[in-house]
Amino acid sequence: MRWIWIDRILELERGRRCVTIKNVSAAEEVLHDHFPAKGDRPAQPVMPNTLIIEGMAQTAGIMVGHAGDFKEKVILAKITRAEFSDAARPGYTIRFTAEMDNYSKSGASTHGKCELIDPHTGESKPLAEIALMFSHIDHNMAGLAFPEHNSRLHRATHANVAGLGFPG
């Protein structure tokens, strides 16, 4: 099954921008181990930064796939830059805004920001800035076989986008 780490697509502008959100819940097991209570120290549950990068990769990946009508196999190829200025605790919402820098037959580069929204006040503050590179794998690896689950990923993303009323 496709592992989706974003909850909702808010905006998708072809080849330019994609905005999504992910709610941070204390019920998510990953937070139980990151970081559990130890000795006198109480538990400090925060979303691992690697998973914040994953959320941005999915957000930007949808934008890159959509730009090519989901005909290309898009994979995350490089984390060009990731800088974090805060921690994502349960009860907050992360908003990912990805923007396209370059798009070509071989792949794409993107940059974007993550913001932490407090649902209680509606206020937001910076969480991270992340730049990524994606590869159109068929053009870069001479058409090596791709796992079947990736086709399901494309179909799932396709359905997700179609559900928002976007073409393609």
Place this chain on the structure above:
Amino acid sequence: MTHDEVFAKVREVLEEALGVDEDEVTPEATLGGDLGAESIDYLDIVFRLEKAFGIKISQAELMADNVLSDPQYVQDGKVTDLGMAELRKQLPHADLDTFDESRQVDEFPNIFTVESMVKFVQGKL
């Protein structure tokens, strides 16, 4: 634009794309061997060079990667005579003499030095 001006911009591009320090980006440093560039980094470098110099680059013209995937130019992991001739034609900016001694495809990334990037950009301006 002078050679030094092009070099300064190329160095900045490589620092950002590869996360290397300024003093590592010497004219003779190889992108693959000395600066640690991997395949996706070349696409990143292409995007950044296009932006920095306002030029259009295809990855094939910078790297001739179409040659290495063609069986008539590569046999048993080595570039053939025909392949070497094609590389010299397609990559006038690269110094192929050392590579010509081994012709091993795995060593191909080492032909791209910082100076070869500078020459390539100068040819496009």
